[in-house]
Amino acid sequence: MDQITVYEKPTCTTCRNLFVLLKEEGIDFEKVDYHVLGLQAEEVRDILAKTGLSARDVLRKREPVYKELDLGGRDLSEDELVDLMVEHPALMERPIVIKGDRGVLARPIEKVRELF
Incomplete structure (x- = not known):
């Protein structure tokens, strides 16, 4: 059986649920x-x-860094957004x-049930 990996933040209520x-x-x-570990x-x-996302x-979108970087108002490429997520892990949704x-x-x- 395939290993299941959950990318999470321990203090996140949705992750805990x-x-x-x-x-x-x-x-x-x-x-x-x-x-903590970064990606x-x-x-x-x-x-x-x-x-597939x-x-x-x-x-x-509710993270302070999202607003600080004006990500809603900027037309950034996929690679640029990925690089920002690497630099600012809080930008990536979870879990x-x-x-x-x-x-x-x-x-x-x-939605996790879609995997089983």
């Missing part, structure tokens, strides 16, 4: 606190490819769950 759901379902998973651009691109799709070559942005958390 997802963990409860996964444990109730008896599903083992690995947590990656990308806010390389290749990792972000891989996550996006597996979820664009960098703009996973931007956290993102990867299983094998597929993934979902687990918002709402029940």
Whole structure:
């Protein structure tokens, strides 16, 4: 069976709720606190490819850095947005769950069931 990886922030309520759901379902998973560990651009691109989402799709618009960088008013390329997520991990939405070559942005958390 494919390893399940959850890209998360431990203080995120949605992440904590997802963990409860996964444990109730008896599903083992690995947590990656990308806010602490960071991600390389290749990792972000891989996550996006597996979820089928664009960098703009996973931007956290309520983060202060989103407003500070005026990301809503700028026309940035996919590569530029990925580079900003690497520099500012808080810009990437969470939790993102990867299983094998597929993934979902687990918002709402029940979306994780698409992987099972």
